[in-house]
Amino acid sequence: MVTSRFPIVSRTDFSETTFLLDILHPTMARAAKPGQFVIVMLDEHGERIPLTIADFDRDKGTITLVVQAVGKSSRQMQADCQAGGAIYAIVGPMGIPSEISNAKTVICVGGGLGVAPIYPQARAFKEAGAYVIGVVGFRSANLMFWEEKFKAVCDEFIVCTDDGSAGLHGLVTDGIEQAIAKHGTIDEVVAIGPPIMMRACAETTRPHKIKTMVSLNPIMVDGTGMCGGCRVRVNAQIKFACVDGPDFDGHQVDFDDLFSRLHRYRAEEKQAMERYSDSCRRLIAADAAAAQEGGK
């Protein structure tokens, strides 16, 4: 039996909690399209976690994942996944690729980490001949990344920060309003970011009747459509985000339902995190003790 290992080619840290991994997987780099995701497992005891494919390089044969360390698995990933290392399991590309429509004017919105997965879509729209307005939002200027890279595929670029430390002082929805006010006709808005941001984007565009696509991030297990853990309500129907999505019409998504289901394992997530932090502390203490002993 072949147990593949998936080598990590390079790693870039954006901030204390966010980092980027380039992983060698030529077949996937060839197959991946904007909007798709992978499922990653760190080791045999690990869980299967979905991560959006932020970028892919067909020549180098790599795919790019951008990760925010928020819980046990992503923290472990931050600690363990270094260039030269490898990942135990990675499967994809999963989900239906984003539809790059014939929109003439499109706003691509990325909030926080969502900037990474919206980037290949902005690029694809640009390549398809659309007028692309990029709107990216961060809490603060020191969390910004990919600014130049993103700008290069946009006709207009609006940076929003919650604290006003860079660009527009405000949320991405303020950026969207600004762009709508300037252009009048916008054919489509594509938004990726935290669920609360995607809902806000959908509510901003609803009165303007602008088609708004969002990329949903429910809890997943297999990612192949066999468990229904990722089911979401869209237009009052059950959809499985892993095979029917992850992109859906933001005006038809039941976001309240998504929010409550995302909290399903909050207690267990906390427990796993505490246990992991504990074992890390013990490990550090043991390392320190060993170092001291070595010094004697």
Added chain:
Amino acid sequence: MVRKTIRTIPQERALMPVQDPDIRATNFDEVALGFDIEAAKLESERCLMCPEPACVEGCPVKIDIPGFIEKILTKDYRGAYDHMTNATMLPAVCGRVCPQEDQCEGVCAVGAGTGLEPVAIGRLERFLGDMAIKEGWKKSTHIEPAPFKVAIVGSGPAGMACAADLAKAGCKVTIYEALHKPGGVLRYGIPEFRLPNDVVDAEIANLDALGVEIICNTLVGRLFTIEDMLGDMGYDAVFIGVGAGTPYFMDIPGENLNGVLSANELLTRCNLMHAGEFPAFDTPLGLGRKVAVIGSGNTAMDAMRVSKRLGAEEVHCIYRRSEVECPARAEELHHAQEEGIDFHWLTNPVEILGDANNNVRGIRCIRMELGEPDKSGRRRPVAIEGSEFDFEADTVVYAIGTSPNPILGQTSTIGLNKWGYIDTDESLATSLAGVYAGGDIVTGAATVIQAMGAGRKAASSIKHYLRIRDSDVVYTPEEHGFAHSLFGIDTDEQNFVRIRQI
């Protein structure tokens, strides 16, 4: 030898020990402990050695049942195993999970109208399968390589059986599996107490020994398509055995509350991801204290018994028909009842009730009665108006069946039928030349042995398609005068000798 009759054989089945219900409901160890040599011999004595055995016809892969039983009687266990495995790839699996009462044992002459129990064929098969694993028996075959590459999509029972047959025909076989471990439903679905993982591992090691390559973490359709496999990737034939797998929900109010999940999700989290061992394993389960499982097939039984073992105080089964129509194996139902699961027959959920935090707090059910038989011959359940009642539960598990997985339909031109299953002809050929399909993705949810049977049938068709001599086929003798042959060998055949027993 004096011919055995119903009166001369042992009247009672040999005893197979099982774990005590009170103890086993708290562990994941296997429930049925299997025959020892004495019991196997005693049970073999009960076989009448029918000259025209109905049991063989009742077996989907036509194992020569009296043939292997005869060898057990002469204490030739190795011979019995070799004889049996001419027909089946997974005896340790199928001996455990086949619904024998509807197959070989259902038609056994000993059990036919005599008041006696039929010969315990499944238990004998399992006995030999387990003995082979324990003793490390392998069927040593010299395989003549054939110049063909065949890809198998899915590593469940259909894919495994097809791969083994084609490897024996000399093909270079590669299995692609989407999950990180092979085995399909044997791994993620059927729990350890019915089918221990080391039995699955042993069967996969047998494939390995035949030179079959298994590549996990590969989602066919998305990473590459069926068309790519026949094109750039250079496969001569493809077998699709991806299972059905996509769970149904009922679309009643409250279904998206937290605490509602499919049996597939529960079983995957528990069996594949070891959620029962959280936090030593990272995947959580979040099972409550009062679990209600909707449906009463084998999947429902597994979900209920797993819940019980994970510490649920109460486990309830809700089924809209009566016990008579219960589709689970008789043995599974019996085991579940012994383990203290409450059955609510003729009951159907109409709404799942939630609390302020969007967690499940109960189910509203309605009582049913059986009406006229429908097309399938089963009496249709009809709701009794005004009979709604509420029921306390904090976890609701759906086990009401599956629909075909949409990925291959989304990503290839392969023909599907109106229900979304892959359309095949009698030989299991699909609308794409060289592509065959079998198992749940063709027939809808069925049994492990039926999937295996389909895998073997597809392997036979693929051999025919590739013009490899099929050892299962009786070839017609050459026409006199060698008009269509070369030295008596059919010129259509590209390979002549495939397997030689050594």
